[in-house]
Amino acid sequence: MFEIRVICEPDDADRVSAALAAAFNTGPARQCPTRDGRRTRLYVTADHRPDFEAWPTPDEAYALAPNILCEIGWTAQTATDTPFGCDLGREYWLRKAAVLDRIALRTEDEGLTSDATDAAIEAARQLIAHDRDREGGCHGTPYRPEHPATAANPRGYVRQEYAHWVKTHH
Numbered sequence: 001m002f003e004i005r006v007i008c009e010p011d012d013a014d015r016v017s018a019a020l021a022a023a024f025n026t027g028p029a030r031q032c033p034t035r036d037g038r039r040t041r042l043y044v045t046a047d048h049r050p051d052f053e054a055w056p057t058p059d060e061a062y063a064l065a066p067n068i069l070c071e072i073g074w075t076a077q078t079a080t081d082t083p084f085g086c087d088l089g090r091e092y093w094l095r096k097a098a099v100l101d102r103i104a105l106r107t108e109d110e111g112l113t114s115d116a117t118d119a120a121i122e123a124a125r126q127l128i129a130h131d132r133d134r135e136g137g138c139h140g141t142p143y144r145p146e147h148p149a150t151a152a153n154p155r156g157y158v159r160q161e162y163a164h165w166v167k168t169h170h
Contacts, residue, residue: 006042013040020044022148053142055156058105061163062098071099090138091165093130097123098162101155124154127161139164 004024008016017029024046032041065071075096082088097120104120107113131138131145139161143149150157 001045001047004042004044004046006044007034007039008042010040013042016042017044020046022146023049025049049148055153056159056163058102058159061159062102062166064166065098065102065162068099068102071095071102075099090127090130090134093123093127094158094161094165097127097155097158101158104155120158121154124158128154128157131161 004020006016006020013029013031017026020026020029024044025048027045030043032043033039034041066074075092078088078092082092100116100120100123104116107116128145128150138145141160141164143157143160145157
């Protein structure tokens with residue numbers, strides 16, 4: 001167990017406390033004004049969170065996935081068929097993130113340098129943002145979109161969600 005002291009603007013105290021609570025197991029934040037009275041001191045008793053559970057491996061997540069060309073075709077057709085300005089839906093963001101993850105895995109396995117990894121991470125972040133902004137839809141076991149492990153490993157989140165989705169949609 002340890003104690004964290006933060007000096008921040010009074011308007012930031014709640015946001016700082018929430019960020020610390022997301023990263024650590026914390027007690028309630030104690031607040032005191034700084035000596036000059038213009039800022040706030042936060043004292044938080046904290047402890048490390050237990051180790052995160054393992055994400056599904058790519059083999060586990062994509063065992064039942066259609067081939068990559070079919071998935072590219074599906075995502076392209078869905079994007080084309082959806083009227084401009086309309087929500088593409090969670091299935092689109094999930095399948096797009098998964099196919100880009102699978103492409104990145106192949107290039108990484110072959111030792112190739114490409115933008116595939118960056119594209120996979122960005123697509124994963126789009127899925128996470130979609131899941132954060134909308135109630136329901138995400139499987140969230142063991143990690144929800146707002147969990148620190150998700151931010152640390154967005155492609156792991158895609159694999160978790162795809163593994164669940166593919167089992168329930170075949």
